[in-house]
Amino acid sequence: MDIAKTNVLILFAHPRFERSRVNRALLKEASNLPGVTLHDLYEEYPDFNVDVEREKELLLNHQVVIWQHPLYMYGAPALLKQWIDMVLEHGWAHGEGGNNLRGKIIFNTLTAGGTRDIYVSGGHGYTLREFFISFEQTARLCNMVYLPPFVVHGTYLLTDREAEEYGRLYRDLLERLTIVGTDLRDILEYEYLNDWLEAGKERADR
Amino acid sequence: MNNGFLHDALIYLTAAIVFVPIAKKLGMGSVLGYLLGGIIIGPFLLGFVGEEGKDIMHFAEFGVVMMLFLIGLELEPASFWRMRKLIAGTGAVQLCATTLLCFGGLLAAGFSWQAALACGLAFSMSSTAIVMQTLREKGLTKTASGRSSFAVLLFQDISVIPILALLPLLAMSSAPQTAEGHKTLLEGLPGWAQTLTLIGAVTAVVLGGRLIIVPFLRFIARIRLRELFTAAALLIVIATADLMTIVGLSPALGTFLAGVVLANSQFRHELESDVEPFKGVLLGLFFIAVGASINFRLILDNPLTVTVLVLGVIVVKAFVLNITGRMTRLSFDQNSIFTLALSQVGEFAFVLFAFIAQLGILSGHWSDMMMGVTAISMAVTPFLLLVNERLILPRFGTKEAGEEREADRIDEEQAVIIAGFGHFGSTIGRFLRANGIQTTILDNNSDTVDLLRRMGFKVFYGDATRIDILKSAGADHAKVLIASIDSPEINAELVEKIKTEFPHLTIMVRARNRIDAYDLLDAGVKNIYRESLETSVRLGVDTLVHLGFRRYTATRAGQNFIKYDEAALPRLAKHRHNQEAYIFNTREEISIQEELLTKDRADNPAINDHAWDRKA
Numbered sequence: 001m002d003i004a005k006t007n008v009l010i011l012f013a014h015p016r017f018e019r020s021r022v023n024r025a026l027l028k029e030a031s032n033l034p035g036v037t038l039h040d041l042y043e044e045y046p047d048f049n050v051d052v053e054r055e056k057e058l059l060l061n062h063q064v065v066i067w068q069h070p071l072y073m074y075g076a077p078a079l080l081k082q083w084i085d086m087v088l089e090h091g092w093a094h095g096e097g098g099n100n101l102r103g104k105i106i107f108n109t110l111t112a113g114g115t116r117d118i119y120v121s122g123g124h125g126y127t128l129r130e131f132f133i134s135f136e137q138t139a140r141l142c143n144m145v146y147l148p149p150f151v152v153h154g155t156y157l158l159t160d161r162e163a164e165e166y167g168r169l170y171r172d173l174l175e176r177l178t179i180v181g182t183d184l185r186d187i188l189e190y191e192y193l194n195d196w197l198e199a200g201k202e203r204a205d206r
Numbered sequence: 207m208n209n210g211f212l213h214d215a216l217i218y219l220t221a222a223i224v225f226v227p228i229a230k231k232l233g234m235g236s237v238l239g240y241l242l243g244g245i246i247i248g249p250f251l252l253g254f255v256g257e258e259g260k261d262i263m264h265f266a267e268f269g270v271v272m273m274l275f276l277i278g279l280e281l282e283p284a285s286f287w288r289m290r291k292l293i294a295g296t297g298a299v300q301l302c303a304t305t306l307l308c309f310g311g312l313l314a315a316g317f318s319w320q321a322a323l324a325c326g327l328a329f330s331m332s333s334t335a336i337v338m339q340t341l342r343e344k345g346l347t348k349t350a351s352g353r354s355s356f357a358v359l360l361f362q363d364i365s366v367i368p369i370l371a372l373l374p375l376l377a378m379s380s381a382p383q384t385a386e387g388h389k390t391l392l393e394g395l396p397g398w399a400q401t402l403t404l405i406g407a408v409t410a411v412v413l414g415g416r417l418i419i420v421p422f423l424r425f426i427a428r429i430r431l432r433e434l435f436t437a438a439a440l441l442i443v444i445a446t447a448d449l450m451t452i453v454g455l456s457p458a459l460g461t462f463l464a465g466v467v468l469a470n471s472q473f474r475h476e477l478e479s480d481v482e483p484f485k486g487v488l489l490g491l492f493f494i495a496v497g498a499s500i501n502f503r504l505i506l507d508n509p510l511t512v513t514v515l516v517l518g519v520i521v522v523k524a525f526v527l528n529i530t531g532r533m534t535r536l537s538f539d540q541n542s543i544f545t546l547a548l549s550q551v552g553e554f555a556f557v558l559f560a561f562i563a564q565l566g567i568l569s570g571h572w573s574d575m576m577m578g579v580t581a582i583s584m585a586v587t588p589f590l591l592l593v594n595e596r597l598i599l600p601r602f603g604t605k606e607a608g609e610e611r612e613a614d615r616i617d618e619e620q621a622v623i624i625a626g627f628g629h630f631g632s633t634i635g636r637f638l639r640a641n642g643i644q645t646t647i648l649d650n651n652s653d654t655v656d657l658l659r660r661m662g663f664k665v666f667y668g669d670a671t672r673i674d675i676l677k678s679a680g681a682d683h684a685k686v687l688i689a690s691i692d693s694p695e696i697n698a699e700l701v702e703k704i705k706t707e708f709p710h711l712t713i714m715v716r717a718r719n720r721i722d723a724y725d726l727l728d729a730g731v732k733n734i735y736r737e738s739l740e741t742s743v744r745l746g747v748d749t750l751v752h753l754g755f756r757r758y759t760a761t762r763a764g765q766n767f768i769k770y771d772e773a774a775l776p777r778l779a780k781h782r783h784n785q786e787a788y789i790f791n792t793r794e795e796i797s798i799q800e801e802l803l804t805k806d807r808a809d810n811p812a813i814n815d816h817a818w819d820r821k822a
Contacts, residue, residue: 018756046761079758 006178008036009062010109013069013080015042020070022111022155025163027068029171035178037062041079048082055087059101064177065144067135068109070155074131076108084138093142105177105184106139107147107193108132109170115154129191147184150193173197217254221247222490237336238588240490244497245585255498268447269488270553272481273335274363274458275443278465279478281360286466289357296354296530297361300548303526304330311518320376324562325576327369329519333552333584334359335489340547340591351540354531355547366554367408367459370561374400377565400454407453411446411460415467423473432669439480442468456557472659475648475666479674492553500581504574515579520586524549546594550587551580620646623684625670625700626691627658630716630737634688645688646679671700673707681708690716694725701729724779734775743768774802 010031014020017040031038039058045051059065069076091098110128112119119128128151129136139146150173152158152166173193190196221243229239247254286293308326313319337355346352419442426438446464447457468477505512524545531541556577563573622638624631627649635645648670649658658665669675670691681687687704691697697715704711714733717723723734743764750760778801 015758016756018759042758043756046758 006035006064006180007062008033008064008066008174008178009058010036010038010066010068011041011080011083012038013041013067013077013083015077015079017042020111021160022152022158022163022166023068023070025160025167026109026111026152026170028167030167030174033171033174033178036174041083042077045079045082048079050079050083050086052086052089055083056092056100059087059104063104065104065106066109067106069111071110071112071114071128074126076135088138088142099143102143104144105147106144108135108149109151110149111152111155113155115157116151127191145184147187148190148193148196169194169197214255217247218491218494221494226490236490237339237493238585240493241497241585241588244494245500246497247494248498248500250500250502268457269485269490269492270335271447271458271461272443272485273338273489274462275446275465276478276481276485277334277338277360277363278462278467279469279474281466281469284470289353292354292357292534293361296534297358297365299533300358300526300530301330301362301365303529304523307522307526308519311522321562321568321572324373324376324558324567327372328555328558328562328576328580329523329551331362331366331552331554331558332359332523332548333550333587334363335492335553336550336584336587337547339489340588346543349540349543350536351531351544351547354534354536354540354544358527358530358548362552362554363459363462366456366558367404369558370455370459371401371404373558373561373565373567377567403453404455407450407455407460408463410449411463412467415464419464419468420471420473423471423477427473427476435476436480439477440484442477443481456554458554458557472666475675475678476669478678479672482674482678496553496581496584499577500585501574501578504578505582508575512575512579512582515575516582516586519551519579520549520583520590523551542594542598543591546590547587549590550583552584555580620644620680621685622646622688623648623676623679623681623686624688624690625649626689626697626716627665628690628692630692631688631690632658634690646684648675648679671696671703673703676703676708681711684711686714687711688714688716694718694722698722698725698729701726701731705730720775723775727776727779739768739771778802 010027012023012027014023017023027038030036037058041050067076067080069080075081088094088101089098090096093101112128119125119131121127121130128149132149136146150170158166187193187196190199222240225243225246226236226239229236229242246252249255305323305326308329309319309322312322312325317325337359341352341355423435423438426435442464443461446460450457450460468474527545527548528541531544536544559568559573559576559580562568563570568576620643622643622645624635624645625648627635627647631647631649635647638645647658647665649665666679670679670689681704687708689697689700689704691700694717697717701713701715704713712733713731714735715726715731717726717734717736719736719738723736726734746767747760747764750763751757755763
């Protein structure tokens, strides 16, 4: 195993993955990267009986954790919530003696049917970041570094080509995250990881 | 002889059938009913049975013999060991104190010290037959008083052996007379030899039980003829009793020992239920015989002596029992029941007095008198308990609701009974045990039982469709009965019996297939588990996964299919009866399959699962 690489764990939660074009595109290349572990929760725990010890072991072996899932009713599919409730135990992940996840990086990778302009703050609406405040707070409680989400909006409007483009972008992101020493200082200032990648590309282009 | 026997049997059985229900209706318990019946048909009142009373007594004593066999059977060494302090402590105190007080009293009344001691020992016995029967009828066997009573009775029953061994030594000073016609091995032997013979006979029963009877029963069980097993059970009892009689010992003691020896074998429940009905009838006869044998002439001739003796004995016994009860911290209610229940002189006293008279320690006149006292004290017991129950307890006692349940008592019947411990039932048993639920297990294959017992399961051997065996497995107190017998016919029969005899039990039934399930539905069973459903669907789910289905999707589809199939079951079961002349055959099964297959497409929600889809 390459010492210079950081391990990435994708906790993937999709109850209907067979119907998800975009998620398949996202995982097509990313999941085959060295140092990346794809953990398909709905495939592993169809009965919702999460193996807590196994999940803890996986977490300990990875430095970057990704909650990847479709956006269902402004949140995550039920099994991911189940995973959070079961695995992030008091005394292990947080609370007294619960510092096993300290310093690890975590973020959400989301696929949403709605376009980005729907999710605006004010009035009756909220931004995606606002909807995911509980995930952010969960990460903070566990002393993890919560990064902005990687989001694919308007999934129904995407052409296959565009979906593939997202797949490459995602692969690039994971590749950068697996390299130790990637500069993450300004990353927290962006709303989405997509924006950070975009800004980086612009910087490189200049 | 045949005529006489039939005639007597007619009278006795009629007396039982007439008087026991009357007594029951009046709330007096069956023992009192039998006794009254005996008194009424006895020589003093109607005289239907007269001089032959003694013969019948002899015959009826066989009921006592069987009862002691059963008591022995109930005495698992393990539970005996748990109760050892209670048995040795309470029992010894009761026996010694009662003997001493009676000895003192009789000595003061002018008896020789040998006679006083012998009578004291005899009087210290209480009636296991009456007490156990009464406690069982009142449902008190599991209470503190029930357990104390059992412990004391047990100690008494066991101590009859050394007492019988000791009596010849008492007789050495007085001249022994062999008045009885019976020729036994013991007679004519010097005291020490009699003692030795006794020990030898006891050893023979213990070793014989271990080495001969258990393998013998295993052999019989493999032949799988129920009546043969019943015959074997009776044979064991009779053979032991006969052996003891030949040696000159109490047959009751011999069978008690045999029972103890067999208590630890897997045939315990089966033997129990085989002997039980015989015991019941013969014990009834015994009580009738006791009633009939009360010599009212003697009592009328010496009313004062008899009254003083009866009262004296009961008061002394009750006094000692009460103190003993307090020592073991019985509550007031429990102690009152304990005190009065055991205050009579027991059936072993008949045996002892007969032996005492035979040894010449006591004159015939006095031994008749003492037997009369014994019989009267037995007859009085149910009245005393009635008075206690109706008059004393309601006034002075505290009603302790729910005090029966003590968490630390393991000997209680379990809440779950599993009938049929094959592959199906054993999985259930293992699962329940893994979750801390102990179960009572019934299985009728002695080889399986053997194996499972070696593996540490508590399995009992017996036919689960027999009411009596279900009773002895604790069906009266259990909550759930799991019918997991291989044969659907036997399972259905069991369900039928449970529904009528133990309506409080929740029945969980294994059904082999859909057809069985239909029958069970017709029988009104709610919890039906088709062994072919879940496993088949699980296999189907895994097949889908192998074909590339997402595991979660396949799992959901499987769950939905089961739900749908179970919901369709009662519908189709009703429909089945529309078909005329329903016969279970292959054609019918095929038509059911056809119906299912066509309906599946239309009804199965798993096929059209629109959850999480954008367009439904």
